Amino acid sequence: MQSELRKKLLDAFTHAEGEFLSGQYLADLIGCSRTAVWKHIEDLRKEGFILEAVRRKGYRIVKTPENIIPDEIRLGLKTEFLGRQIHYEESVDSTQKIAHRLAYDGAPEGTVVLAEEQLSGRGRMDRKWYSPKYSGIWMSVILRPNILPTNAPQLTLLTAVAVVQAIEEITALSPQIKWPNDILINGKKVTGILTELQAEADRVKTIIIGIGMNVNQKTDDFPENIRSIATSLSIEKGEYISRPAVIRAVLSNIEKLYLLYLEKGFYPIKLMWESYAVSIGKEIVARTLSGNISGRALGITDEGVLMIEDESGNVHHVFSADIDLSGKI
Amino acid sequence: MQSELRKKLLDAFTHAEGEFLSGQYLADLIGCSRTAVWKHIEDLRKEGFILEAVRRKGYRIVKTPENIIPDEIRLGLKTEFLGRQIHYEESVDSTQKIAHRLAYDGAPEGTVVLAEEQLSGRGRMDRKWYSPKYSGIWMSVILRPNILPTNAPQLTLLTAVAVVQAIEEITALSPQIKWPNDILINGKKVTGILTELQAEADRVKTIIIGIGMNVNQKTDDFPENIRSIATSLSIEKGEYISRPAVIRAVLSNIEKLYLLYLEKGFYPIKLMWESYAVSIGKEIVARTLSGNISGRALGITDEGVLMIEDESGNVHHVFSADIDLSGKI
Numbered sequence: 057m058q059s060e061l062r063k064k065l066l067d068a069f070t071h072a073e074g075e076f077l078s079g080q081y082l083a084d085l086i087g088c089s090r091t092a093v094w095k096h097i098e099d100l101r102k103e104g105f106i107l108e109a110v111r112r113k114g115y116r117i118v119k120t121p122e123n124i125i126p127d128e129i130r131l132g133l134k135t136e137f138l139g140r141q142i143h144y145e146e147s148v149d150s151t152q153k154i155a156h157r158l159a160y161d162g163a164p165e166g167t168v169v170l171a172e173e174q175l176s177g178r179g180r181m182d183r184k185w186y187s188p189k190y191s192g193i194w195m196s197v198i199l200r201p202n203i204l205p206t207n208a209p210q211l212t213l214l215t216a217v218a219v220v221q222a223i224e225e226i227t228a229l230s231p232q233i234k235w236p237n238d239i240l241i242n243g244k245k246v247t248g249i250l251t252e253l254q255a256e257a258d259r260v261k262t263i264i265i266g267i268g269m270n271v272n273q274k275t276d277d278f279p280e281n282i283r284s285i286a287t288s289l290s291i292e293k294g295e296y297i298s299r300p301a302v303i304r305a306v307l308s309n310i311e312k313l314y315l316l317y318l319e320k321g322f323y324p325i326k327l328m329w330e331s332y333a334v335s336i337g338k339e340i341v342a343r344t345l346s347g348n349i350s351g352r353a354l355g356i357t358d359e360g361v362l363m364i365e366d367e368s369g370n371v372h373h374v375f376s377a378d379i380d381l382s383g384k385i
Numbered sequence: 386m387q388s389e390l391r392k393k394l395l396d397a398f399t400h401a402e403g404e405f406l407s408g409q410y411l412a413d414l415i416g417c418s419r420t421a422v423w424k425h426i427e428d429l430r431k432e433g434f435i436l437e438a439v440r441r442k443g444y445r446i447v448k449t450p451e452n453i454i455p456d457e458i459r460l461g462l463k464t465e466f467l468g469r470q471i472h473y474e475e476s477v478d479s480t481q482k483i484a485h486r487l488a489y490d491g492a493p494e495g496t497v498v499l500a501e502e503q504l505s506g507r508g509r510m511d512r513k514w515y516s517p518k519y520s521g522i523w524m525s526v527i528l529r530p531n532i533l534p535t536n537a538p539q540l541t542l543l544t545a546v547a548v549v550q551a552i553e554e555i556t557a558l559s560p561q562i563k564w565p566n567d568i569l570i571n572g573k574k575v576t577g578i579l580t581e582l583q584a585e586a587d588r589v590k591t592i593i594i595g596i597g598m599n600v601n602q603k604t605d606d607f608p609e610n611i612r613s614i615a616t617s618l619s620i621e622k623g624e625y626i627s628r629p630a631v632i633r634a635v636l637s638n639i640e641k642l643y644l645l646y647l648e649k650g651f652y653p654i655k656l657m658w659e660s661y662a663v664s665i666g667k668e669i670v671a672r673t674l675s676g677n678i679s680g681r682a683l684g685i686t687d688e689g690v691l692m693i694e695d696e697s698g699n700v701h702h703v704f705s706a707d708i709d710l711s712g713k714i
Contacts, residue, residue: 153489153490156485156489156583157486157489160482160485160486161482180585181585204535205534205535205537205582205584206533206534206535208534208584208586208587209586209587211586212586236586236587250585251585251586252583252584252585252586252590253534253582253583253584253585253586254485254581254582254583255534255537255581255582255584256509256510256579256580256581256582257537257538257540257541257565257580257581257582258537258538258565258704258705259705261581375587376587376588
């Protein structure tokens with residue numbers, strides 16, 4: 057109940073867009089006394105919000121706290137269902153692990169898991185993902201689309217488009233997508249996406265999308281072995297970036313694309329994806345478990361499978377691989 | 386370490402098949418003193434084993450305890466990897482839930498979760514599965530085959546064959562399989578199988594097979610609403626059935642078929658499956674989410690998909706449905 061009131065309060069400040077809201081207005085809105093409103097405002101102050109209170113005008117939020125707290129995400133979040141439930145932790149093994157548990161226990165679609173740091177963050181194929189405290193976005197999103205397990209890779213591609221659009225909105229940078237799950241800026245990795253699923257043999261029960269995004273790391277913050285291939289939004293933009301703003305933009309774009317996907321299928325997502333893809337039309341090498349395939353990347357199929365045309369003109373369908381953009385083995 | 390010694394000890398008694406093993410033999414085997422052997426024997430006694438100790442002959446197991454304890458399963462288990470790690474609980478929400486957590490945390494292939502009762506056991510489509518204390522087998526098995534998510538239903542069918550063979554071995558009853566996941570005896574359900582998976586978008590990480598088997602329930606033990614459609618091994622056989630013996634037989638048969646599957650693919654499993662299937666060649670109705678399909682069940686595809694030929698001669702491929710054997714809607 058407490059958190060429901062809190063949501064209403066933050067929604068009201070969101071809609072007010074920096075204007076004052078009177079104590080009486082807030083009291084009517086959330087159905088409590090003006091004294092109770094004042095207590096809620098004090099709670100927000102304790103969490104790091106800076107609020108201005110002016111007699112006869114009411115309250116407005118001047119500044120939001122710098123760490124990610126669920127209220128900070130909710131303030132300004134304009135989604136219908138995505139991120140309406142936020143599970144926040146200071147430190148976790150991995151947000152995917154938490155999300156898997158919540159999902160199996162019946163967490164509603166749109167539930168988001170956020171952490172300030174991951175102690176053992178992982179990417180595809182159980183590769184380590186470096187997730188230091190406070191400097192990135194380590195997030196998992198629970199979706200429950202009625203799709204076949206075969207189509208799960210489409211959600212990776214959808215999320216990649218959403219992340220690119222969010223970065224464009226917030227930073228005006230121009231990220232590109234490297235199939236299947238990396239977002240690059242100036243050729244360096246800024247975001248990885250890990251799509252996992254829980255399913256019965258014949259139906260998907262849950263899609264759990266993990267997003268790891270480097271936001272405010274400096275170059276020296278990266279371990280030496282990934283320094284030449286990793287970057288952060290802050291490095292590329294040359295300024296400090298607000299993580300909550302990026303999270304809100306990512307959630308808002310995922311929701312928009314996901315609703316489009318449920319209504320129209322994968323085709324419109326595919327067109328957007330290809331417009332951001334770094335490899336289409338280029339000579340690439342796909343390193344698969346059963347060997348390397350060199351050739352020109354033609355695009356993706358309606359299922360999200362990469363098509364590569366080799367020099368004999370044969371078209372290979374690649375379900376799972378690492379892509380080398382240099383074009384030579 | 387302690388549990389490793391315990392395993393060696395029980396393996397030795399398994400191989401002895403009721404013959405005496407000397408204290409010195411056991412001490413040499415597990416690399417400890419004869420006094421330590423005696424302590425291990427006392428521990429077994431505390432857990433409900435009845436052991437005979439005879440001077441100059443040694444020890445032998447006369448009777449094993451009636452509740453399921455991991456050691457009781459291990460005694461006599463002749464598998465290579467299946468059930469070598471047993472996670473046992475007196476009472477759980479569901480063994481699938483525990484298995485999901487263990488699997489995500491990296492539990493090795495072959496790990497088995499066993500419970501004496503499930504408080505919220507579930508079957509396909511989140512249907513309730515009644516799992517009262519001590520009278521059934523509520524078990525989950527963790528496998529990690531390198532297969533595509535599309536092929537996961539094959540593991541349901543494989544498990545159904547293993548369960549049928551185990552019931553035949555232990556009781557000499559003749560169960561039949563109702564596609565996709567029910568085992569019937571005399572037309573009533575004795576076992577349900579629930580295959581779930583954890584996957585990355587493009588590869589299966591874990592298959593978690595849940596098996597719910599009614600063993601020693603009496604007719605009155607079943608809730609009234611399922612009394613006419615459910616049965617137990619004990620009802621059908623007319624005698625008390627040892628759950629550990631059934632569990633060992635199930636694990637042993639799953640392992641045998643699984644190794645065959647990994648080596649030769651699904652085809653040999655499919656042939657066995659069809660030989661036990663109740664519906665093949667019969668008029669059936671498949672109730673799917675998108676409507677009913679009536680016709681003759683032709684068999685299953687290599688992927689485990691049910692084929693039904695309607696009266697116009699069209700063949701329908703059914704991925705997910707409930708089957709009505711009466712033949713009329």
